Amino acid sequence: MRLSRYFLPVLKETPAEAQIASHRLMLRAGMIKQSAAGIYSWLPLGFKVLKKIENIVHEEQQRAGHIPMLMPTLQSADLWRESGRYDDYGEEMLRITDRHGRDMLYGPTNEELITDIFRSYVGSYKDLPLTLYHIQWKFRDEIRPRFGVMRGREFYMKDGYNFDLTKEDALHAYNRHLVSYLRSYERMGLQAIPMRADGGPIGGDYTHEFLVLAETGESEVFYDSEVTDLTFGDREIDYDNVEQCQGVLEEFTSRYARTDETHEEALFNEVPEERRRTARGIEVGQIFYFGTKYSEAMNATVVNDKQERVPVHMGSHGIGVSRLLGAIIEASHDDKGIIWPEGVTPFHVGIVNLKQGDDEADAACEALYKSLTALGLDPLYDDRKERAGGKFATMDLIGLPWRITVGPRGLKNGVVELTCRKTGESEELSPELAVQKVAEIYAGI
Amino acid sequence: MRLSRYFLPVLKETPAEAQIASHRLMLRAGMIKQSAAGIYSWLPLGFKVLKKIENIVHEEQQRAGHIPMLMPTLQSADLWRESGRYDDYGEEMLRITDRHGRDMLYGPTNEELITDIFRSYVGSYKDLPLTLYHIQWKFRDEIRPRFGVMRGREFYMKDGYNFDLTKEDALHAYNRHLVSYLRSYERMGLQAIPMRADGGPIGGDYTHEFLVLAETGESEVFYDSEVTDLTFGDREIDYDNVEQCQGVLEEFTSRYARTDETHEEALFNEVPEERRRTARGIEVGQIFYFGTKYSEAMNATVVNDKQERVPVHMGSHGIGVSRLLGAIIEASHDDKGIIWPEGVTPFHVGIVNLKQGDDEADAACEALYKSLTALGLDPLYDDRKERAGGKFATMDLIGLPWRITVGPRGLKNGVVELTCRKTGESEELSPELAVQKVAEIYAGI
Numbered sequence: 076m077r078l079s080r081y082f083l084p085v086l087k088e089t090p091a092e093a094q095i096a097s098h099r100l101m102l103r104a105g106m107i108k109q110s111a112a113g114i115y116s117w118l119p120l121g122f123k124v125l126k127k128i129e130n131i132v133h134e135e136q137q138r139a140g141h142i143p144m145l146m147p148t149l150q151s152a153d154l155w156r157e158s159g160r161y162d163d164y165g166e167e168m169l170r171i172t173d174r175h176g177r178d179m180l181y182g183p184t185n186e187e188l189i190t191d192i193f194r195s196y197v198g199s200y201k202d203l204p205l206t207l208y209h210i211q212w213k214f215r216d217e218i219r220p221r222f223g224v225m226r227g228r229e230f231y232m233k234d235g236y237n238f239d240l241t242k243e244d245a246l247h248a249y250n251r252h253l254v255s256y257l258r259s260y261e262r263m264g265l266q267a268i269p270m271r272a273d274g275g276p277i278g279g280d281y282t283h284e285f286l287v288l289a290e291t292g293e294s295e296v297f298y299d300s301e302v303t304d305l306t307f308g309d310r311e312i313d314y315d316n317v318e319q320c321q322g323v324l325e326e327f328t329s330r331y332a333r334t335d336e337t338h339e340e341a342l343f344n345e346v347p348e349e350r351r352r353t354a355r356g357i358e359v360g361q362i363f364y365f366g367t368k369y370s371e372a373m374n375a376t377v378v379n380d381k382q383e384r385v386p387v388h389m390g391s392h393g394i395g396v397s398r399l400l401g402a403i404i405e406a407s408h409d410d411k412g413i414i415w416p417e418g419v420t421p422f423h424v425g426i427v428n429l430k431q432g433d434d435e436a437d438a439a440c441e442a443l444y445k446s447l448t449a450l451g452l453d454p455l456y457d458d459r460k461e462r463a464g465g466k467f468a469t470m471d472l473i474g475l476p477w478r479i480t481v482g483p484r485g486l487k488n489g490v491v492e493l494t495c496r497k498t499g500e501s502e503e504l505s506p507e508l509a510v511q512k513v514a515e516i517y518a519g520i
Numbered sequence: 521m522r523l524s525r526y527f528l529p530v531l532k533e534t535p536a537e538a539q540i541a542s543h544r545l546m547l548r549a550g551m552i553k554q555s556a557a558g559i560y561s562w563l564p565l566g567f568k569v570l571k572k573i574e575n576i577v578h579e580e581q582q583r584a585g586h587i588p589m590l591m592p593t594l595q596s597a598d599l600w601r602e603s604g605r606y607d608d609y610g611e612e613m614l615r616i617t618d619r620h621g622r623d624m625l626y627g628p629t630n631e632e633l634i635t636d637i638f639r640s641y642v643g644s645y646k647d648l649p650l651t652l653y654h655i656q657w658k659f660r661d662e663i664r665p666r667f668g669v670m671r672g673r674e675f676y677m678k679d680g681y682n683f684d685l686t687k688e689d690a691l692h693a694y695n696r697h698l699v700s701y702l703r704s705y706e707r708m709g710l711q712a713i714p715m716r717a718d719g720g721p722i723g724g725d726y727t728h729e730f731l732v733l734a735e736t737g738e739s740e741v742f743y744d745s746e747v748t749d750l751t752f753g754d755r756e757i758d759y760d761n762v763e764q765c766q767g768v769l770e771e772f773t774s775r776y777a778r779t780d781e782t783h784e785e786a787l788f789n790e791v792p793e794e795r796r797r798t799a800r801g802i803e804v805g806q807i808f809y810f811g812t813k814y815s816e817a818m819n820a821t822v823v824n825d826k827q828e829r830v831p832v833h834m835g836s837h838g839i840g841v842s843r844l845l846g847a848i849i850e851a852s853h854d855d856k857g858i859i860w861p862e863g864v865t866p867f868h869v870g871i872v873n874l875k876q877g878d879d880e881a882d883a884a885c886e887a888l889y890k891s892l893t894a895l896g897l898d899p900l901y902d903d904r905k906e907r908a909g910g911k912f913a914t915m916d917l918i919g920l921p922w923r924i925t926v927g928p929r930g931l932k933n934g935v936v937e938l939t940c941r942k943t944g945e946s947e948e949l950s951p952e953l954a955v956q957k958v959a960e961i962y963a964g965i
Binding site: 080081082084105108110111112114115116117118119121122123125140142143144145146147148149150151166169171173174177179181188191192195196197205207209212214216218228229 | 525526527529550553555556557559560561562563564566567568570585587588589590591592593594595596611612614616618619622624626633636637640641642650652654657659661663673674
């Protein structure tokens with residue numbers, strides 16, 4: 076993309092309403108614009124990152140054997156009356172009446188709707204196991220929306236639901252989700268720690284939240300420092316292998332790691348003192364096994380191999396897709412702006428032309444742009460007639476991990492400059508080598 | 521995908537509520553499930569086609585230089601009061617009150633919101649031309665939703681908005697949209713004819729609707745039969761070339777082609793009688809140039825090169841993404857089911873194992889599955905223990921354009937059968953050649 080043809084409305088001023096770094100930076104970098112309290116438009120740069128995160132979630136869910144579909148944003152109130160949650164949910168549920176006076180709502184989650192779909196079509200244990208998921212806009216009418224996309228009212232979420240014959244099978248589905256979530260977050264450059272959580276209104280005894288450590292997190296967290304040494308890495312996983320998935324669960328959840336909701340001081344004190352940590356965390360996902368809570372209430376049953384009709388065992392599993400943008404920025408920024416991890420960066424590399432209008436500099440930039448694009452990379456070329464300082468400030472603000480700087484002086488020596496946003500380190504190298512190096516960085520991402 | 525692990529709830533019975541073929545077939549093929557009047561869940565097969573269509577729209581819009589972003593589903597009523605449309609829109613607008621008593625609405629379209637975004641950031645003619653678009657769920661509270669996704673209440677639409685300094689520039693944007701729409705529809709296997717249309721509540725003198733001819737269309741259309749001979753084909757187009765885009769507009773709109781709303785009998789009678797056609801059509805898109813209607817009402821201005829502040833010239837341009845599934849099926853089906861065009865088919869090819877459990881047949885199917893997948897193709901392998909008749913009926917119903925049939929008898933002669941869904945023609949060939957042929961069919965699609 077050539078910046079002169081893009082829509083990147085960066086702000087010089089820091090918006091007064093933004094209290095935390097991610098909110099400030101998303102506004103300043105022209106990623107979002109508030110259109111109503113807690114409701115945002117995703118400007119082109121923000122939309123691009125949102126799609127990258129969504130794609131990672133899709134890929135990892137499908138790798139785990141989970142099947143994508145899509146439920147609507149608006150739901151009929153009837154299903155929620157059947158589960159008993161219509162009255163329980165309180166004012167956070169946005170209730171709507173249509174022109175015929177029917178009670179509707181903007182879905183805050185989808186246990187009822189997916190259970191209705193399941194019971195409409197599935198009747199035999201032979202059709203199990205089954206895990207369906209979707210990524211869709213949801214609405215929670217927060218009384219005080221704040222922190223930008225971190226606590227918006229209209230938000231984008233992946234929610235998946237497993238249907239299994241037995242508790243054992245459902246716990247394997249639980250473990251598959253845990254593994255696929257670990258992989259997803261790591262691909263986004265995040266360390267998200269699974270912590271034992273509270274069931275809340277969805278219910279369930281087995282539930283873990285995934286938390287990203289950050290000063291601005293809404294939850295206080297308590298953990299054994301060994302949990303931050305764990306990484307999933309690029310190990311091979313067979314999602315059909317029950318023991319293997321269970322092994323990952325044990326590896327990642329056996330040490331103490333809890334939020335303030337489930338924290339037990341006595342247990343925490345059993346962790347050696349030098350490894351006890353207290354910090355703040357941002358919740359970016361949660362997995363639940365809740366057994367037959369919804370299947371019994373809504374009569375979602377299958378016939379088992381003894382010809383008995385039994386309610387299915389279910390769980391639900393969520394990733395906060397839009398919220399993740401905020402979490403990633405909270406975990407990765409500096410005074411100058413955002414520092415995108417390579418896995419989610421909106422553009423792979425920025426090209427800064429120090430002397431737009433200079434034939435040689437323009438030609439070198441065009442050649443770089445074409446070479447990078449030909450390799451399947453997605454560069455952002457700042458081809459505006461601006462001074463270098465302004466161009467650097469914009470690139471630093473929007474946080475592309477790599478920048479190639481092209482100027483007449485370097486070109487005389489046959490070199491351009493490749494700069495790492497995170498370390499600030501630069502090296503001079505030929506344009507060809509710069510392209511090759513960027514391609515190597517992104518190989519396999 | 522192996523069918524034994526997929527969720528494809530095909531129905532044997534024809535649902536009574538469905539009046540037209542596309543609605544019946546989408547229900548029977550397990551693509552959608554109604555969750556409330558005019559509101560559908562997209563089951564896995566339907567979701568897959570929806571995404572294919574969405575991707576074509578994204579690719580063609582970006583090829584035309586239009587910039588993707590995303591506006592929210594819910595909007596504040598204030599902006600609609602500013603444009604004067606809040607009261608005009610009538611009962612089709614779903615009005616919502618949030619917990620603080622604020623008036624909101626579920627966006628049926630986005631002229632107001634995009635104009636607000638534009639005026640918040642853009643102040644100079646130097647930032648023009650600019651075309652922003654998004655693909656988002658919308659809601660129109662139809663009094664009698666029907667025909668499945670063709671006339672739903674919650675629907676998925678691409679809407680794009682151009683901002684230009686002059687009428688001339690805005691008409692070039694109009695032409696770019698016309699060209700990109702022609703390309704998009706053709707990639708979906710559709711002939712959509714641009715017809716002069718009526719401005720309706722959006723307003724505007726320059727507007728064309730794109731109509732797909734089908735008996736079940738909601739509009740009566742009148743046209744010169746020469747328009748159905750026109751195809752865009754794979755010609756090269758430079759979207760910056762004003763004359764070239766204007767030439768395409770003239771080529772595709774100079775002959776008589778109108779809906780009942782704009783039909784003029786006297787003009788129609790000037791078409792030679794043997795070329796006059798009357799038929800029915802399904803609207804799958806519309807483009808508008810409406811000048812300064814919204815920019816004046818909402819004060820969206822830029823400073824021009826004479827330092828004068830002038831309202832921008834705008835247009836809006838929509839493609840009915842979810843409705844297109846219905847339109848494609850109306851245009852392409854037979855008694856047995858759907859016939860997907862290759863560009864939007866949910867899976868590229870079906871593999872039918874005639875004797876599941878037979879070692880040789882199973883191994884041959886697995887090998888085919890792996891070879892196709894390795895080439896980047898997406899096969900659906902029916903690996904269920906069902907009789908052949910049921911497997912063929914399912915494949916015909918869900919409409920994959922190509923099917924490879926594998927059975928012990930053929931394998932003895934070293935052959936499998938490749939069948940074209942549309943013509944019903946089959947040929948016997950080696951598994952390797954079958955894979956090669958399928959790969960050739962999809963090369964470049």
